Amino acid sequence: MSAEALGPKEVLKTIDYKPVKRSWLELTVEFRKGTYLYTPPRKLLDYLGLPNPRKWLPSEKDWQLPENWRQIILEGMKDRLSKYRSFQLFLDICVRCGACADKCPFFIGSGDPKNMPVLRTELLRSVYRKYFTTSGKLFGKLAGARELTEDVVKEWFYYFYQCTECRRCSVFCVYGIDTCEITMMARELLNSLGCGVNWIVDPAAKCYRLGNHLGLPPHGFKGVIDTAIEDIREITGIKVEVSLNRKGAEVLFVVPSADYFASPHWFTFLGYLMLFHEIGLDYTFSTYASEGGNFGFFHSAELAKRLNAKMYAEAKRLKVKWILGGECGHMWRVLHQYMDTYNGPADFLEEPVSPITGTKFENAKSTKMVHICEFTADLIYHNKLKLEPSRNDRWKVTFHDSCNMTRAVGLFEEPRYIIKNVCNYFYEMPENTIKERTFCCGSGSGIGADEHLEVRLRGGFPRANAVKYVRERYGVNLLACICAIDKATLPPLLQYWVPGVEVAGVHELVGNALVMKGEKPRVTDLRFQPLKGEEGEGDV
Amino acid sequence: MKVLYSLLAVIVLVLVAYVGVGLLGLHSLFGVMIPYAAGAVFIVGLVYRVLKWAKAPVPFHIPTVCGQQKSLPWIKANNIESPHNTWGVIARLALEVLLFRSLFRNERVELRRSEKLIFGGNKYLWLGGLAFHWCLFIILFRHLIYFMEPVPSVVLFVQDMDGIFEFAVPTLFLTDLVILIALTYLFLRRVIYSQIRYISLSSDYFAVLLILGVVISGVLIRLFYKVDIAAVKELAMGVISFRPTVPEGISLLFYIKLFLVSTLVAYFPFSKLVHGAGILLSPTRNLKNNSRMRRHINPWDYPVKVHTYEKYEEEFREAMKEAGLPLEKEN
Ligand code: SF4
Numbered sequence: 001m002s003a004e005a006l007g008p009k010e011v012l013k014t015i016d017y018k019p020v021k022r023s024w025l026e027l028t029v030e031f032r033k034g035t036y037l038y039t040p041p042r043k044l045l046d047y048l049g050l051p052n053p054r055k056w057l058p059s060e061k062d063w064q065l066p067e068n069w070r071q072i073i074l075e076g077m078k079d080r081l082s083k084y085r086s087f088q089l090f091l092d093i094c095v096r097c098g099a100c101a102d103k104c105p106f107f108i109g110s111g112d113p114k115n116m117p118v119l120r121t122e123l124l125r126s127v128y129r130k131y132f133t134t135s136g137k138l139f140g141k142l143a144g145a146r147e148l149t150e151d152v153v154k155e156w157f158y159y160f161y162q163c164t165e166c167r168r169c170s171v172f173c174v175y176g177i178d179t180c181e182i183t184m185m186a187r188e189l190l191n192s193l194g195c196g197v198n199w200i201v202d203p204a205a206k207c208y209r210l211g212n213h214l215g216l217p218p219h220g221f222k223g224v225i226d227t228a229i230e231d232i233r234e235i236t237g238i239k240v241e242v243s244l245n246r247k248g249a250e251v252l253f254v255v256p257s258a259d260y261f262a263s264p265h266w267f268t269f270l271g272y273l274m275l276f277h278e279i280g281l282d283y284t285f286s287t288y289a290s291e292g293g294n295f296g297f298f299h300s301a302e303l304a305k306r307l308n309a310k311m312y313a314e315a316k317r318l319k320v321k322w323i324l325g326g327e328c329g330h331m332w333r334v335l336h337q338y339m340d341t342y343n344g345p346a347d348f349l350e351e352p353v354s355p356i357t358g359t360k361f362e363n364a365k366s367t368k369m370v371h372i373c374e375f376t377a378d379l380i381y382h383n384k385l386k387l388e389p390s391r392n393d394r395w396k397v398t399f400h401d402s403c404n405m406t407r408a409v410g411l412f413e414e415p416r417y418i419i420k421n422v423c424n425y426f427y428e429m430p431e432n433t434i435k436e437r438t439f440c441c442g443s444g445s446g447i448g449a450d451e452h453l454e455v456r457l458r459g460g461f462p463r464a465n466a467v468k469y470v471r472e473r474y475g476v477n478l479l480a481c482i483c484a485i486d487k488a489t490l491p492p493l494l495q496y497w498v499p500g501v502e503v504a505g506v507h508e509l510v511g512n513a514l515v516m517k518g519e520k521p522r523v524t525d526l527r528f529q530p531l532k533g534e535e536g537e538g539d540v
Numbered sequence: 541m542k543v544l545y546s547l548l549a550v551i552v553l554v555l556v557a558y559v560g561v562g563l564l565g566l567h568s569l570f571g572v573m574i575p576y577a578a579g580a581v582f583i584v585g586l587v588y589r590v591l592k593w594a595k596a597p598v599p600f601h602i603p604t605v606c607g608q609q610k611s612l613p614w615i616k617a618n619n620i621e622s623p624h625n626t627w628g629v630i631a632r633l634a635l636e637v638l639l640f641r642s643l644f645r646n647e648r649v650e651l652r653r654s655e656k657l658i659f660g661g662n663k664y665l666w667l668g669g670l671a672f673h674w675c676l677f678i679i680l681f682r683h684l685i686y687f688m689e690p691v692p693s694v695v696l697f698v699q700d701m702d703g704i705f706e707f708a709v710p711t712l713f714l715t716d717l718v719i720l721i722a723l724t725y726l727f728l729r730r731v732i733y734s735q736i737r738y739i740s741l742s743s744d745y746f747a748v749l750l751i752l753g754v755v756i757s758g759v760l761i762r763l764f765y766k767v768d769i770a771a772v773k774e775l776a777m778g779v780i781s782f783r784p785t786v787p788e789g790i791s792l793l794f795y796i797k798l799f800l801v802s803t804l805v806a807y808f809p810f811s812k813l814v815h816g817a818g819i820l821l822s823p824t825r826n827l828k829n830n831s832r833m834r835r836h837i838n839p840w841d842y843p844v845k846v847h848t849y850e851k852y853e854e855e856f857r858e859a860m861k862e863a864g865l866p867l868e869k870e871n
Pocket residue numbers: 093094095096097098099100101117118172173174175176177
């Protein structure tokens with residue numbers, strides 16, 4: 001009974017928030033199609049030098065764990081307990097008050113009690129009690145402790161890939177217990193057994209070798225840029241200049257690779273290039289650091305750091321002054337909270353200053369990396385852009401806060417300010433579902449693979465439900481967002497739950513509204529769709 | 541089952557004290573030795589716990605941000621939910637500790653007619669939890685009259701305020717009443733709500749029941765068995781000044797209560813009850829959202845293997861040349 005086969009109505013009927021009778025300790029998982037991720041081929045693990053490569057599948061009975069698997073896990077736990085206060089503390093202080101229980105999109109979309117953040121953590125905590133606490137050793141099951149068995153490992157694999165590390169649970173917990181931290185630790189432990197996920201390891205390996213997740217080689221990147229230049233020329237009559245790997249540019253611009261490869265990201269990409277042309281920004285792309293995102297982050301801190309290293313290395317080599325980053329959620333989680341720690345200090349760069357407005361980005365004075373929405377909002381505030389919001393009039397827009405942009409960065413108002421300046425129709429979703437309480441897309445943290453569709457549709461249900469609300473109420477037909485994973489995974493999600501709502505990046509809307517010097521009268525938007533009022537006219 | 545085990549455990553504790561003091565007359569064991577031992581376990585255990593947490597490093601800067609960051613000067617930053625300076629952190633933690641800020645956000649999700657998600661307010665847990673903790677604090681404070689001579693006037697004042705309803709119900713403190721209601725609620729929600737029941741462990745029930753046992757025995761002592769306050773105070777003062785005496789005339793019920801308290805105190809550092817000590821150390825709450833302004837250092841950072849630009853260019857030099865991309869080395 002996969003969700004794809006069932007319609008939305010039937011899927012919702014399967015959701016029951018009342019837990020089953022049997023204790024969760026007695027339930028083992030069943031790997032049903034649509035609910036688990038495929039495993040990476042050996043050669044990728046070998047290429048990255050990751051441990052215990054082998055051929056296996058979660059649905060098989062024998063996972064061919066390395067002989068000393070139990071020892072690997074227990075030693076791995078011990079090691080991490082001494083390295084991460086979050087891990088130690090969050091395992092110790094939960095009072096099982098249940099406040100986090102119905103806050104997780106995966107629980108809301110599935111009703112599976114093990115998707116309550118508290119139980120997700122308990123899957124690991126029970127093992128912690130058994131091997132690392134006195135009461136667990138003494139009282140065993142009574143104290144909520146259990147043996148580490150192969151079934152437990154399988155359960156971890158299943159449930160720690162049904163968590164998008166979105167941190168919504170952590171907003172509601174009085175102690176700030178962040179299940180994301182636990183999920184990260186659990187995934188590191190699983191990966192130490194070679195129990196990884198292809199949808200994470202494959203992009204990571206590509207990014208390591210080629211510079212981006214999608215595996216585009218340098219000359220391919222050049223080709224893509226040429227296409228973008230051509231598209232813009234067709235729409236606006238203007239030929240924009242874009243440089244690659246150029247030394248001495250003021251700014252290095254880094255975007256998630258999906259922006260120049262996938263749809264609807266592409267239109268956002270056009271928007272960036274048009275904006276930079278219009279303001280005359282002295283910037284360059286890098287083919288070596290052609291990825292802003294970081295799928296290593298969904299694997300382990302070490303792999304995250306290895307991939308992230310390229311950005312500063314390249315900024316140094318190209319002798320730029322500072323770095324500007326495109327629209328992407330997990331990319332910014334890493335850039336905002338981890339990059340400086342991983343690979344800083346970036347003392348070879350300068351504190352970022354907008355060359356157009358002179359604004360100092362004080363909030364980025366150590367990492368030297370500015371978010372494109374901060375940059376653009378500042379331009380608009382200083383009246384540096386000529387905007388024609390009516391060009392977006394075919395859209396009734398709502399804004400989806402990406403989990404990482406809000407709960408890691410706190411970027412709430414910048415994108416809203418931009419949208420309100422480039423669109424005439426903007427409607428917020430209900431407040432329980434936006435800003436710090438936003439629901440994630442259900443596909444982040446490397447679980448957005450096609451084979452995982454049922455989990456994704458369920459995890460994305462709360463988000464889609466809020467979109468449905470504004471669609472019914474205001475006729476919303478466009479969801480704007482600033483995350484590459486959102487742009488990739490929300491279209492099928494919305495198609496399933498609320499057909500008729502499309503997805504766009506904020507800078508696509510900027511590109512539409514931007515009045516460029518010397519442009520020809522626009523008849524289409526960046527999607528080559530006729531502008532409102534232009535339908536039926538001309539030869540479109 | 542879990543409830544039953546926990547209830548049994550508390551009953552056994554009561555019986556132990558009953559047999560020990562009531563039948564065997566081990567007054568000094570239960571009045572002095574066990575409380576001393578429990579106190580020692582509490583202090584050592586708590587220090588050990590907190591040191592262990594404090595010693596564990598915070599390698600990455602991971603506050604859970606719940607408000608607008610400080611960025612452009614014309615955008616209003618939220619210094620409490622996304623603190624950018626120390627005052628913000630202090631305010632955030634204070635709101636959390638004193639008012640359970642995050643729990644106040646609590647809401648209940650319901651799937652109506654298998655179609656619409658409804659978010660209902662759900663403040664009972666917040667109210668129950670807050671009432672319990674504040675009452676506990678006031679009650680502990682009140683108990684200082686047994687440990688101080690002369691009794692500070694503020695303690696007496698609190699006691700008077702707390703006893704404001706004494707004219708209606710003699711010798712019943714307001715806090716006693718409220719804490720009983722709050723604890724009963726906290727216990728019942730674990731039994732009644734299926735989700736909470738599902739996640740509860742025996743130790744969760746045990747903790748509530750044990751505290752309930754302490755409160756009930758305390759109330760009973762006040763209501764039905766007139767205690768000899770002077771005698772209790774003599775015992776208490778003796779214990780804390782390390783010149784313990786066991787005065788006559790202290791009721792059996794008092795010893796039962798004391799034994800429950802001792803168990804609670806000794807159990808505290810090893811159970812989830814230590815959460816109170818942990819909250820201030822929680823890295824998602826006590827860090828500023830300033831990680832792009834100031835570099836956070838990971839004390840165990842180590843160098844990792846990376847794929848350098850040189851290797852990259854090595855592999856793609858020909859193709860890059862053909863595409864007209866600038867190179868470091870021409871051949
Ligand atoms: S809200 Fe926090 S303390 Fe309560 S059950 Fe969830 S993780 Fe545990």
